[in-house]
Amino acid sequence: MKVVILGLSITSSWGNGHATTYRGLVRELARRGHDVLFLERDVPWYAANRDLPRPPYGRTELYASLEDLAGRFAEDVRRADLAMVGSYVPRGAAVGEWVQRTARGVTAFYDIDTPVTLALLERGACDYLRPELVPGYRLYLSFTGGPTLARIERALGAPAARPLYCSCDPELYAPAACEPRWALGYLGTYSEDRQPVLERLMLEAARAWPEGRFAVAGPQYPGHLQWPRNVTRVEHLAPPEHPAFYNAQRFTLNVTRADMVRAGYSPSVRLFEAAACGVPIISDAWPGLETFFEPGRELFVSRSGEETLRYLQEVSAPERRAMGARARQRVLSEHTAEHRARTLEAYVLDAARGG
Template identity: 35%
Template sequence: MKSKKLNIAFFGSSLVSAYWNGAATYYRGIVRALSECGHHVTFYEPDAYERQQNRDMEDPDWAKVVVYEATEEAVYKCLEDAAGADMVVKASGVGVFDELLEREVLKLQTDERLVVFWDVDAPATLDRVHNDPNDQFLELIPQYDMVLTYGGGDPVVKAYEALGAKKCVPIYNALDTATHFPVEPDARFACDLAFLGNRLPDREARVEEFFLKPAALNMNQTFIIGGSGWGDKQMSDNVKYVGHVYTKDHNAFNCTPKAVLNISRESMARYGFSPATRVFEAAGAGACIITDYWEGIDFFFEPGKEILVARDGAEVAAIMADLTEAKAKEIGEAAYRKVLSAHTYKHRAEQLEQLLYAKVKRTKEALA
């Protein structure tokens, strides 16, 4: 579709560091794909949570990265700079001055400039506002031109529309083919089943059920857990903890084990239609994925052929007891074919372009 290429100002947690920042690879995939479509993105991220000290990439050539101090003064300076954009995006979970940004970006809204809220953790946001009638964000939702979400399907769309959102559209996670692809196995990650995810309050109980319990039931097999925060967690002797896994090692982490496990956070599983970024990353590396059950899995992958599904830890243990190397390879290859055909960030960027151009067209017609 030929139309104006957009100058986009994007306020998010971090583009250059995945440290305590699970949305990093999602941002990278979306922003890179938008750049390849000809749009220009300036990504504003705060110097917070030691992310800049734990970068896993240099500033890319497909986006301008502005790192600002975690002060109000610096935030306002970035907002002033963003006033030159065609579209301003405020992502959820920036980590510092979120309320200020949610409020102040709306002051940049004009007939010519879209202001969008991009929720990378919609279930958590919706739970928060439903539990606090005084939450400032409730009165801001109807003011945004649209709400984009990292996932959630109809349940999240309907929940946002019920709160007054003009339009809510999921832009799902996907595969960034430039960064996630099959590689040679790495002995550091050799095991039967691996799980990668930071230790978070609404994930921990599910990790105990879907990963640590099956490990304890299958003592003749080996398990690896990666991510921040698990160091003092009690685990059976056949579980190895490898700490934070940098994105440069994600492909090897996904390619090497017989299978990799996806465990949704509790809120994501409850709303459904919220595949984690790592599902697509693992599929892009040709991994055999076992996932906990959530509504909408078959919207993305065919259970039993392209992904294996478990409703509890006992089912994970049973799957692992029967899973052969040949079967795991067959499932991984099927997932790889599916993700390339339907779930890359190029697919998502094209969806987003159509959405934005339709919005711009409607606005122009309304003003005519």
Template identity: 35%
Template structure:
């Protein structure tokens, strides 16, 4: 399809600081740019993200940083008005309600307004709990809702709220960003977990990571992510703090195994693989994940990934792993990702959706 001008309002493209969606945005947008599309990413100056940048402004997107106040958001919207596609992502972090109401109202008649939900289970739970949630009024005004995951339960729920069209565009691997690198002694461990401390993740981290560490006092565990400094931990857990994306490959390639712990809402919904799954598998790491419905759509249990139902099973996996076995699992996972789950695959899917929905938009009365 011909190159499109795409305006994308999200949390941040240049900083992963308190911004778990950064890798997803980068992968999707970089792949769309490779297909000839021109993307301008609008992000608010919020949560000190600009002070914790992971990357400079990339050559594959124009980045516009605007103030976190309503007037600055409105000025950014005015700048984006002429785009062929205008995307409002969930969880921008400043003036979300203002942006959600403005995007479908401001687009050209032949343009597309997309709500891209990077945390659909949480958004849907919020709307169910509050009949006055302002986004309830906006869902049906968008031409399309795309979601980070969630499968049929999320699609059905969005249709129930009046969405014209909804489909998942799952996380994926950017093989130019996440790939095998040499072992780094700084990150040597038997099991590594990276994730910010969040209310709907903490209990599961206790169950799947800290409990496993307590069961294996002779093994070394590494914990990366923001917010864990004052968390009581077993003595064999070493807190790394925030891990910048430049270190993710070394981190994933230096542990015997890497753990994924899904947030409460995503685990309950299923079909919501976090970016860490693809980053770790893309680096050839041996991945251990908590159990959630749909994992087999992305990786084959026992052959390409190890699945655990609790901390005891995590500990059993780690205790029984040998370097050779872990390496074989990681190699198979990486091959599966390259064959089926890169952001180039996802970008082609998005292009098909844009072409299909755009054709419908031009004939809508």
């Protein structure tokens, strides 16, 4: 197939989780013989923080404006078997309208932020998607599964809403033989709605266990936040540094955005990355979690700092390693970028045949 993806970013992972998803998906589509063009709006904050300026798979092009996009890439979109627009693309609604007018193949909207998108649409505040555009996308691909898919079809008129979850790259994320530096770590960009959960599940545990060592990595945390003395703060880590960070932890913490907790069935890419490294996960609770990992066998669920601390102090090293190994096997069998590429192929072929 000829595939054109218009996404938020593939060249920079700074402050977003889109880049790693697109990198894995594009690489696997290219490996499977597809001709993939990724189009990214050139914006200053990504230009200053490009950790993969020239992806070695497919073809990546930057555009400066809608006029530049239409002037240089209309023929690519017209000839594509799949033209896919992602969430949070700058002026994405206008981009999507242009794609729907121009494309002759299957059109798709890839929502990496589904609960946030639906909330914005309800408030009339979404600048990358409008309700009237949804029926014009032959596929609505969503990071969120479960009941939300039926809602998208029923309330927004999507012809076919399908799950296309995040994934991980097992070639990059793997166990490493090293002695963990931290009892518990967390990797994630600051989010106002995640911070109280991080406070409850990790920082309370850190204060109750001064001898324990903890770490929080990620950008955009406000300077006024007060961190316990035994919590190491690490600024933005580029994706190539993620595996080493995970492998330096005895356990890793997963915290989910509030909108995604309410929707359920919205796994974070951090879940799959950490599991692929064989690092046991302590996660917050949300509907549908058990469809990705089996609680108590492939990860732990915590609802308080006290419960987190009990896992850290009472789970034996052999039990911890066995849980990490089981989670890794689950990821390798169901949640790699290759799995997502194959799933996308099947969706596009079905849509092209009128399914």
